[in-house]
Structure formats: C-alpha cells, structure tokens
Amino acid sequence: MTGEGADNATPYFYHLDQIGTPLEITDATGAVAWSVDYHSYGNVAYQRKAEIVSPLRFQGQYYDAETGLHYNRHRYYSPSTGRFITPDPIGLAGGLNNYQYVKNPTGWIDPLGLSQCVGDCPGANDPNGTNGGNAPNVVAGHGVTVQMDGRKIYDPNFPALSTNPTAKYRFSDPAYRNTGGDVYLGENVATSYNEVRKNITGKSLYLADVKIDNVLDLTDSNILKKMNIDPKMLMSTVDNQIQADAIYGYTNQIANQAYDTGYNGILYSSTRKTVGNNKAIVLFGGKYDASNVKLIFDKRIK
Known part of the structure; x- marks a missing residue:
C-alpha cells in the first residue's frame, strides 16, 4: 500500500x-x-x-x-x-x-x-x-600457470592492457567489479582476429610473452566437472542482446566467483574460432602482475 x-x-x-x-x-x-x-x-x-x-x-x-x-x-x-x-x-x-x-x-x-x-x-x-x-561452483586451489604468446587486436586510442570498463564481456561484469583493467589475449592471430569479428580497420596488433600463475583453466574437462560448469554454455556464441543476457549471465557467474576466490584470470576456448588452436585468456585487472606480460611488439595494422 x-x-x-x-x-x-x-x-x-x-x-x-x-x-x-x-x-x-x-x-x-x-x-x-x-x-x-x-x-x-x-x-x-x-x-x-x-x-x-x-x-x-x-x-x-x-x-x-x-x-x-x-x-x-x-x-x-x-x-x-x-x-x-x-x-x-x-x-x-x-x-x-x-x-x-x-x-x-x-x-x-x-x-x-x-x-x-x-x-x-x-x-x-x-x-x-x-x-x-x-x-557453477568455483572453488580455490586449482589454479595453473599459463605461459603463452598472447595476441590482441585493439583500438590504439586506448591502452592495450585494458578493456571497456562499461561493457559486459564473457568474463567481465562491470556491474559486479571494476573491469577496466581486464585483458583478453588469444594464443594466435587467427583467434584474436575472430574475437574482434574480423574488424581490423584502424586497429593495432599487440603481442606479448605472458606468464601468469593461478589461472582457472576452463579448457580442462576435469575442472568443469569438479566445479559444475556447463561446457555448452561456455561454447555458446553471442550475436545479439538476448543471447548476451543468457550466456553472459552464466559465464559472468563463473568469472565473478573466480575473481572472489583469488584466481588471476581464466583460460578458455574461443567461441569465435572453433577449429584448430583457439585458446584465449582473460587476466583480471588488479589480480595479475603486469610485469609478467612482456611486450614483444605493438604495431598498427593499417
């Protein structure tokens, strides 16, 4: 009343x-x-x-x-x-x-x-x-060390080691925490190319030697079973807002729990590049040591 x-x-x-x-x-x-x-x-x-x-x-x-x-x-x-x-x-x-x-x-x-x-x-x-x-039920104590050449195609008007702090991504929920320091990197150029949906106009290619410990490995089927994570939801593509609400609502639960339980990032399989090597990693801003991301080169594509 x-x-x-x-x-x-x-x-x-x-x-x-x-x-x-x-x-x-x-x-x-x-x-x-x-x-x-x-x-x-x-x-x-x-x-x-x-x-x-x-x-x-x-x-x-x-x-x-x-x-x-x-x-x-x-x-x-x-x-x-x-x-x-x-x-x-x-x-x-x-x-x-x-x-x-x-x-x-x-x-x-x-x-x-x-x-x-x-x-x-x-x-x-x-x-x-x-x-x-x-x-999903993410628990601490199962982190792995990931070493890879990480690639990112990005807008050079913004820092390479950052992401849009207001946008929701697969493992970044700005409604839950400050995500502007999150970094998404692919293990090869093809993965990064597909992640930006092949839009490279005005973009730069960033390459770094990445070695980060305590990463949650979502490419490990045993981890998915242990933490009750649905692999189908992980590999679902997002092409519109309705899909984003459903899929990101689930994957953000995983990321938020991983962040809260102390993981420095998440290793996962790209949903945009499904053939061949397609691993990608997201590093949580404020969690990982930036000195362990060593620049190899950073060049304008075109």
Missing part, C-alpha cells in the same frame, strides 16, 4: 512466478505499476516499469540498493554470482556446499538463507533441469 491513513491508502497486488518471485505489481484497476524480468539466479535483467518501488526478490529476500545484494534473513545473497557471500550458519546441515543458494532456482527456494527446499512446480526435483540447472 501507499499513502497515509486508511482513507488515503492505495492497495497494490503482487503477481508471482511459480516459486513466489514477484514479476508484476498492479493497482486496483489492473494497471501495471511495476514489472521486471530476471536472470535465472535473481539478477534483474530488465526493469519494464517502475512507478513504485518493490525491494522483494526471491522468497525471503529483500533487495539492498546500496550493495546490490539481497538480504536473506540469516545472510546476504549475491544474484551476480548465484550464491551467498558468507557460509551457511547451520554448517553442513544445510548441505555440502556452504555457499550454494539452491540446486535449481526455477523450482527450489531458501527463504531463510539456511536450507533449500523444493517448490511446487514441474521439474522442481530435477536439479539439472533445462530451466536453469545447477549454478
């Missing part, structure tokens, strides 16, 4: 999805006053209407505008990473993973931030269902 006093109060009505997450709020006439779309793990993907303010999110969660986190009674939940930011206060009684939100966010809920429970919807008992599946 809004307004002061019984005579001036205006009632509003919540419209929920299958697990009780608010999707719309209407007034007494049925007019929509508030409406949003969500990513799978609770991040608002698109605010359609906001004539009034609603802080309610997943069941039991209250949006904190200052931090972007969701207050979940006993702890805070991060929709950007799809998990809690502190361990479960009830320990292993809440499950083996003390930071996990739920198995499947389209059918499970955790109203108290303590222990997940199943909701009443089709497919809820399938934690690997197609409507969301398991969230």
